[in-house]
Amino acid sequence: MRSVQERYESPSRHPVRAQDLQRVLNRLVTRHRVPGAQLAVLRDGLKTVVQTGVEHQDRQRPMRASSAVPTGSITKLATATVVMALVADDDLELDQPVGELLGVSGLSDRITPWNLLSHTSGLPSDPADVTSACLREVRAAVSVCPPGTAFSYSNLGYALVGALIEAVTGMSWREAVEAIVLRPLEIEPAYNGGERVVSGHAHATGPAAARPVEQSLAPMLEPAGALALSADDLVELGRVHLGKPGLLDVVTAADMHRRVPDADPFGLADGWGLGIAHYEGDDDLWLGHDGTADGTSCHLRIDQSGACVVAFTANGAAGTALWQDLVPELRTLGLMLPLQRPLTVTGPVPFPAGDFGTYRNGAIDYTIRPDDRGGAVLVVDGEIFADCTLHEDATFTVRDPATGRVTPCGRLRGAPGAATAIEVGGRRARRL
Known part of the structure; x- marks a missing residue:
């Protein structure tokens, strides 16, 4: 078990102590029987990273600060950031029909990049045939609602975003996300199934340890869920959204973060922007995204007003429950993350x-x-x-x-x- 701190600038208040984060993470990993986990916090310019456990239950290689964990749908935040960078460079417009941008027919004129990024395209969650071509699946899909009228989370929609990125940039989605987002942030690219990627694990049952599981993601859905990142990497991705000029200019970032009126993500978050979720805290708003892959659970939260980013990764399916227990613990350390809303049952x-x-x-x-x-x-x-x-x-x-x-x-x-x-x-x- 190791920890590392990296100072970017002088903090304006007392930083979160690595030993406190380590103590909490160790205890919760043991309680939830998760093989390994990472926790990274950036507050007032000071980044603290801790990790515990192992990358693979059978091989017993220690989890490292650089270990790449399949992040599932947090990939969508990186994909959306690529699109917003292209918007900032005037390479595409958010309200332009996607069929027009791709130069193809058979797509609804009402589906735009704005709809796709905000999950208001009306496309179903997943393709009926993951081995088929993306455009064929989109054309054959039966809409769950008219575009722009309601929120419905769609991996197929982000597959179409990936196709759009490829058409505009002339690069593959992987090449584009590396060139536009990962490399500028000094993040070493890793994807599901790669040699650097840790294993996911199923829930532990009885006295048996959690069982390693393989990742399974169709190539079509890579823009929706293929990235593998450490908690340290996720903090760097989160820093893009702290409202400071950098990868995105302030105006483009504000457009991305603004809540979409018709996007009511019931059961997922309190609101949605363009590729980024809204979580309502005690007195402020946090941005972020959650993601699960096969046997992994990852979470990213960004507090712009407090210049704070919190990232958590776990290589066990029980990581989601661990995160729910971790949030109150972090609040006792001064990190006022939004609590999961309690179940309020009416009659x-x-x-x-x-x-x-x-x-x-x-x-x-x-x-x-x-x-x-x-x-x-x-x-x-x-x-x-x-x-x-x-x-x-x-x-x-x-x-x-x-x-x-x-x-x-x-x-x-x-x-x-x-x-x-x-x-x-x-x-x-x-x-x-």
Whole structure:
């Protein structure tokens, strides 16, 4: 277990102590049985990085400050930053139809880079066939809502962003993200499956240690989730968004960070900009993004008003629960990260019979049907979630099959008894 501090400039207040971060990280990694984790904090110019555990459960190589962890969807923040850099250079416009920018037909004239970056394109979450061509999948996709009218998280949308980057720059997505974002930030590029990349791990079960798992990501979806970065690297990516001139000018950064009015990312965050999420703190707003790959969990938070960036990576599926426990611990150290909103359950109400049925997002079906006890269940592509309970505010909860706990799940959209869609995990599914 090692730690390193790097000073950029004189801090205006007492820095977070590495030994305190190390103590908290060690304890939580043991509690959640995560093989390895990294934590990096930049505050007032002082960067502190700590790490613990191992890169791979079977090989027992210690986790290092430079270990590259598959960051999943945090890749989207890097991809969006590439697009905003191209906008700043007048290489493309955010409100220009994507089909026009690509020089192809068969795409909705209402889908723009602005829609794609803010997840308001109406495209489904994932391609039906990951081995197909991106444009073919986009053309064949059934929209979950008209472009620009609602938030629905879309990996397919970011695959299209990658195609747009390639068309505008003449480079592959990897070449563009390296040239425009990673190399200027002095980040050594790494991608899922590379030699420098640590292994993800499934949840530990019983006395057995967490089992290593392989990464699986279709090439089409690389712009949505292929980067592997350390917590140290994530802090450098976060520094771009502290409101200081650098990779992005102040005006372009402000455009990127501004909340999109129609982007209500229910279940993911409190708001969304162009490729970046909004998390409401006690008295301020934090920016950032979360990401999970196969057996990994990564989190990035940026407080512009406090000149603070916090980044966390874990190479275990239990890293998400670890992060939820880590946030309150960091708050006791003076890092006032936004807390996860507690479950506020309004009174339960019966499911209107008219809201039973199937809702679809791409190839994923969500079915709400009555059970044999007078209640309801949610079925997601064959997996059953019991005790699906509707509440007065149109949200619904289910019982987690792994823990047995009641957990927030989604909400109905539309009039009671005449729902037109549901939202689950930031994805919108339209009524069939």
